Amino acid sequence: MTTTPPRSDAVQALDRSLAEDLDRLREEGLFRPLRVLESPQGHDVVIGGRELINLSSNNYLGLNTHPRLIEAAVEGARKWGAGTGAVRTIAGTQTVHEQLETRLAAFKRTEAALCFQSGYTVNVGVLSALLEEGDVVVSDKLNHASIIDGIRLTKADRLLYEHCDLDDAERALAAARAKGYRRILLVTDGVFSMDGDIAPLPGLVERAERYGAAVMVDDAHATGVLGDHGRGTTDHFGLHGRVALNIGTLSKAVGVVGGYVAASQTVRDHLIHKARPFLFSSSHPPAVALSCIAALDVLESEPELIERLWANTRHFKQGLRELGFDIGTSETPITPVMCGEAGTAMRLSDLLMERGVFAQGIGFPTVPRGRARVRTIVTATHTTDELDQALTAFADAGRRLELLRG
Ligand SMILES: *Cc1c(COP(=O)(O)O)cnc(C)c1O
Numbered sequence: 001m002t003t004t005p006p007r008s009d010a011v012q013a014l015d016r017s018l019a020e021d022l023d024r025l026r027e028e029g030l031f032r033p034l035r036v037l038e039s040p041q042g043h044d045v046v047i048g049g050r051e052l053i054n055l056s057s058n059n060y061l062g063l064n065t066h067p068r069l070i071e072a073a074v075e076g077a078r079k080w081g082a083g084t085g086a087v088r089t090i091a092g093t094q095t096v097h098e099q100l101e102t103r104l105a106a107f108k109r110t111e112a113a114l115c116f117q118s119g120y121t122v123n124v125g126v127l128s129a130l131l132e133e134g135d136v137v138v139s140d141k142l143n144h145a146s147i148i149d150g151i152r153l154t155k156a157d158r159l160l161y162e163h164c165d166l167d168d169a170e171r172a173l174a175a176a177r178a179k180g181y182r183r184i185l186l187v188t189d190g191v192f193s194m195d196g197d198i199a200p201l202p203g204l205v206e207r208a209e210r211y212g213a214a215v216m217v218d219d220a221h222a223t224g225v226l227g228d229h230g231r232g233t234t235d236h237f238g239l240h241g242r243v244a245l246n247i248g249t250l251s252k253a254v255g256v257v258g259g260y261v262a263a264s265q266t267v268r269d270h271l272i273h274k275a276r277p278f279l280f281s282s283s284h285p286p287a288v289a290l291s292c293i294a295a296l297d298v299l300e301s302e303p304e305l306i307e308r309l310w311a312n313t314r315h316f317k318q319g320l321r322e323l324g325f326d327i328g329t330s331e332t333p334i335t336p337v338m339c340g341e342a343g344t345a346m347r348l349s350d351l352l353m354e355r356g357v358f359a360q361g362i363g364f365p366t367v368p369r370g371r372a373r374v375r376t377i378v379t380a381t382h383t384t385d386e387l388d389q390a391l392t393a394f395a396d397a398g399r400r401l402e403l404l405r406g
Pocket of ligand 1: 118119120121123144146189193218220221249250251252257258259
C-alpha cells in the first residue's frame with residue numbers, strides 16, 4: 001500500500017470543516033457509501049460478491065449490453081479512436097457526431113438536434129444560452145436538478161408553479177405575459193424522475209400558446225419508454241411541432257451516455273454559438289455516438305422491448321399495490337415506495353439488499369424532506385420470476401418496518 005504524504009494545516013482544516021457537514025448527514029441517516037457494481041449494469045448485478053436483483057438503474061431496455069450497441073462501440077473505437085481531443089466547435093466534431101444528430105432529429109420529428117456530454121449539461125447549456133435578462137422562465141416546482149441549475153445560471157426572472165398544476169401554470173404565464181418579457185419559456189420534465197408521473201403536456205402547451213410562451217420538455221425518463229417506438233412525451237400526446245425544445249438523455253433508456261436537444265435548425269445554430277458546455281467541454285468519444293446510433297436502430301426495429309418494459313411495469317406495480325405499499329402517483333416504470341423519513345427509506349433499502357434486491361433509498365435533497373422513498377425502476381430485461389422474488393423481499397421488509405397498509 002502506498003502512504004500519502006503528510007498534509008499541511010490548511011489541507012487538514014478543510015477536511016475538519018467538511019467532516020462536520022458529513023456528521024450532520026450521518027445524523028439524518030443520509031450518509032451513503034457508494035455502491036460498487038462488480039458486474040455490468042443489468043437486471044441483476046453483483047455487489048459485495050452477491051448477485052442481486054437490480055431495481056435501481058435507469059437502464060429501461062437493457063440496451064447497454066445489447067450486442068448491436070457493444071459491436072458499434074468496439075468497431076467505433078477501432079475505426080475512429082478512443083477520444084476526440086477537442087471541443088465540438090474547434091476540432092471535436094466528426095462525421096459520426098452529426099450522423100447521430102440527424103438520426104435524433106428524425107426520431108424526434110424535429111428539423112435538427114444537437115448533442116451534449118450529458119442530460120445534465122444539455123439543460124444547463126440550453127437554459128443559460130436561451131434566456132437572458134428581460135426573459136422569464138416558468139418552471140414546475142419539481143423539475144429535475146439540472147433544470148434548476150440551468151435556471152440559476154441565467155439572468156432571467158423565474159416563476160415557479162405547483163407540480164403539474166395547470167391553473168397555477170396559467171397564473172404564472174399570465175403574470176409573465178403582463179410584464180412584457182422578451183422571451184417566455186415554460187419548462188417541464190416529461191416524466192418526473194422521482195415520482196414517475198407524466199406532465200400534463202397538452203394542457204401546458206395550450207396555455208403556453210395562449211400567453212405567447214415556448215415550451216421545453218425534458219424527456220430523460222420518457223425517451224425509449226413513452227410514445228411510438230419510445231419517441232417520448234411530445235409524441236405520446238401528439239404534440240409534434242408545438243414543443244419548441246425536446247430535451248433528452250442518451251444515458252438512460254438509450255443505454256450509453258449524453259444528452260441532446262431536438263428543436264429547429266435556428267435553435268441548433270444558436271446553441272452552437274452560445275451554449276457554454278458545448279463551447280467549452282470536449283465532445284463524446286466517437287464510440288459513444290456510434291453506439292447511440294445503434295440504440296436508435298434497436299428502438300426502431302425491436303418494439304417488443306418496450307412492450308416487455310410495460311408488461312413488467314404493470315406486473316410489479318400491481319404486486320406492490322396488493323401488498324399494501326404507498327406507491328404514489330406513478331404512471332410509468334418508475335415506482336416509488338414511499339417511506340416518510342429518510343432513515344426509514346435507507347433501512348428499507350438495507351433490508352431489501354439482505355434479501356437479494358438492490359433498490360436505492362432516496363432522501364433530501366433529491367426529494368423533499370418527509371417524502372423519502374425507495375425508488376424502483378423495472379426494466380424490459382427482468383424476468384417475471386425475478387420480479388416476484390423482489391415482491392417477496394418487499395413484503396417481508398415492508399412488514400418489519402410497518403409500511404404496509406391494511
Ligand atoms: C437523469 C436526468 C437528467 C440528467 O441526464 P444525464 O444524462 O444522466 O446527465 C436530466 N433531466 C432529467 C429529468 C433526468 O431525469
